[in-house]
Amino acid sequence: MKLFLAALVCALPCMAAQPLKAPVVPDKVADQFAPAPYGGQRIEGILGERMRVNLEGRLLHVDEKGILECFEHRPGAQEWAGEHAGKFLHAAANTWLYTGDGRIKTLMDRVARALVAAQLPDGYLGTYLDEQRWTSWDVWVHKYDLIGLIAYYQATGFGPALDASRKIGDLLCRTFGTGPGQRDIVKSGTHVGMAATSILEPMVNLYRFTGDRKYLDFCEYLVRSWSQPNGPGIIESLNASGSVFRTANAKAYEMMSNLVGLAELYRATGNPAYLRTAQIAWKDIATHRLYVTGTTSSSEHFAGDGVLPGEEASNVGEGCATVTWLQLTWQLLRLTGEPQYAEQLEHTVYNALLGAQDPRTGDICYFTPLNGRKSPTPGINCCVSSEPRGISMIPQLAWGSxxxxxxxxxxxxxxxxxxxxxxxxxxxxxxxxxxxxxxxxxxxxxxxxxxxxxxxxxxxxxxxxxxxxxxxxxxxxxxxxxxxxxxxxxxxxxxxxDLTARLLPGGPSYPYGAAIARGPQVLALEQAVNPGVLDLQAAGPRSAQVKLADARASLPRNWRGAQAYRIDGVVAGKPGDLTLVPFADARVYRVWLLKP
Ligand SMILES: [Zn+2]
CATH class of the missing domain: 2.60.40 (Immunoglobulin-like)
Known part of the structure; x- marks a missing residue:
């Protein structure tokens, strides 16, 4: 099937420009689903409001000095401090293409120029001193430089961003490999080398936007390095065990980042083993390792089959893992056009993704429990930088060709x-x-x-x-x-x-628990709308046949969110009404209720 990607005639008022730069080499594999371009579309309602909060509350308030000083005064205060500038540029470029907002354009222009200006003559754009180069998270930082600079170049056509990306790519090609004097990429990053080799995704894009074959060769080197004796064995392990839990050290964010890159490499090369491996991982995560809110990982790692602890102490669903799951799923949607991937995207967006954002301030949760209290923060950390990227992708998930x-x-x-x-x-x-x-x-x-x-x-x-x-x-x-x-x-x-209400089983981690979902949304028993329920743990629905009644009138005056539902419940063994709100709106709550 061939998709028609001809430039669109903008019949609606176009707020922002279309991306200025297109790839210069065609992909070997044509996408089966092509998202509608950012420009000329408009999303209102809940998702539109949350994108507005992402822009106004988060992106326009990024700590500009804080994300750049690690490049301007090396070494950075922390080993991955350099990732934030690239993550910001990616989210900002998407958001500008969608909104045409002049404020985000001005801010991202400044960040991109400052980042390019911090590059050393040999192409190095990390935050380490010379003697520490290529240790710990240094390659990882260059991955986010490339992601941000290429996204910015694609959106604006600013040539120096692509030039800086080439210089990074050339430095990497000189530094890493199996030739004399070259370094082993696996030894140059944490998590069995997966942090370093996840530079695969933007290296495929560097090849796509430059047409320089050596970057594609480097991508194939990265994939071969997984199979080294000291490597994470991603392809062999997933094909043999079918399990991300049994692959490498089961670190969720880094492994899924490599799989996003593998999907990109499939698109560029057509090697079916790459797609097959990414699909094996996706199926395993979707079947065995996905919380009902559509995220994965406990304490940043995949856990055993069905082991999905949901308490605050369980460190549920790292924000970076939520967004990388979204990206992997989006890749597979584009490559296959299959509805199962779109289904999962909707589920993750309405629950885990929006659930990690404070709907008033745009602050972000690092982890988001299923039972407990959300703790959104501003500031600088990996998830605060990742979540806005996921929210900025929403217009790419909703509709297309x-x-x-x-x-x-x-x-x-x-x-x-x-x-x-x-x-x-x-x-x-x-x-x-x-x-x-x-x-x-x-x-x-x-x-x-x-x-x-x-x-x-x-x-x-x-x-x-x-x-x-x-x-x-x-x-x-x-x-x-x-x-x-x-x-x-x-x-x-x-x-x-029909927005069918349903009872979700608690699985091995909550054998006496049940959650309630309605349409795409998981609901939560929120303390603020159940003042009479002293112990949320002692409450649950009265019957397995869940009937929801509109309870919007019980929402507090300053509540952000416009949905609430009443059910017949049991509280501490006695009948009583319970009021539920969407998990995305909840603040102090339980998703897992007592099974009827
Ligand atoms: Zn994170």
Whole structure:
């Protein structure tokens, strides 16, 4: 299947420019799903509000001096202090492409120029003294330099950012390898070398944007280095055991970062072993190691099958792991076009991703428990820098081109332009999802044209129907509902889906527990709306047949969030009402309730 990626005619007011720079070498593998470009789309509702908070609360308040001083006054105060500038540039470039906001443009321009200016003549752009070069997290820091500078170059066309990236790439190619006098990359990074070899992802992009074959050769060296006797054995181990827990030291963020790079390398080379390995890991995480909120890792590591402790002391779901899981899933969505990946993206966004952000300030949680209290902070740490990247990706997850048609993956109020084999199509969506399950789409091709509209049908829904052109369609859970017809400008599609409430089993870690989900959202028993419940641990639903009643009236005056649901419950052995809010809005709460 061939996707049509021709430049879009911007029929809607374009706030920001389209990315200025495109890759100079074509990929070997064509994507089966191509996200709609950032420019010319608009997302409103809950996701739009959270992106606004990400910009206003977090990105515009980044500690600019704090993320740059480690480069300007080496050595950095901390071993990975250099990662934050690149992470910021990536999130800022995405956010600027989406919003066209002049303030974020000015700020990211300054950070990019300062970062480039800190590069040494030989290409080094780390934060270590000469005698400490390439120890600990030094290669990792260069990975984020490349991610940030290439994203910035792609968005703005600023040549010196690509020149600086080339100089980093050239230095890496000279320094690491198996030739005489070259260093072993595995020995140059923590976590069985995985921190260093995860530079794979931006090295594929450096090849893509320069066309220089030596960077692709370096990528193949990185993958071979995994198989060295001292290496993490990522491909062999995943193919033999099928388990990320049994691979290397099971460090979640670093291993998934390598797998994101492997998916990129598959796109560039077409080697099927790379895709297969990434899919094995994804399936293992999704089946055995994913919290009900759509994140993974306890104390930053994968745990055994079904072992998913959710307390504050369990260090649940590092923010960096949430975002890297999102990136790995997004890669597989693009490469395969399969709905299971879009399903997971929606689940992670509405729960783990938004749940780690303070909806008032934009502050970020490092870990986010399933039971306990969230502790969002500003400041500088890995997760505070990672989460805004994940939030900035939301417009790339919601809709786009699929199999010569247009695909709607998230039901969000807003509008988008999608390119299809029959030309550009504007889609306008009116909905109050996920509070309500209805959505009205207006589909407007430039002129009457035949193409397929793919509507993602969530796995959890008990009923999904759509009407278009006087005809009714029924969707099957977990599949795309395909409406292929002659569309004329202004055609309407009415969608009605059941936001089925359901009881989720507690698994091995919570055998006496149950959680409640509604639509894409996991719900939590929030202390602030249950003042009479003295011990949240002693509460649970009365029946396995969960019935939710609207309880918005019980939300406190200053509450951020507009959803609340009442259920018949049991509190300390006695019947009593319980009020639940989306996990993303909760502050002091329990997801795991007593099983009825
Ligand atoms: Zn982190």
């Amino acid at each position: 699929r199999a010569a048609g247009a695909a709607v993956l998230f039901y969000v109020p807003g509008r988008v332009n999608v390119s299809t084999a029959s030309g550009a199509v504007a889609i306008d969506v009116k909905t109050n999802y996920p509070a309500e399950g209805s959505a009205a789409l207006t589909v407007s091709p430039e002129k009457t044209a035949r193409f397929a509209l793919y509507l993602r049908v969530p796995e959890w829904t008990a009923r999904f129907s759509a009407t278009a052109g006087g005809r009714a369609y029924q969707g099957a859970p977990g599949q795309f509902l395909t409406i292929e017809r002659e569309w004329k400008p202004g055609d309407q599609v009415e969608i009605d889906m």
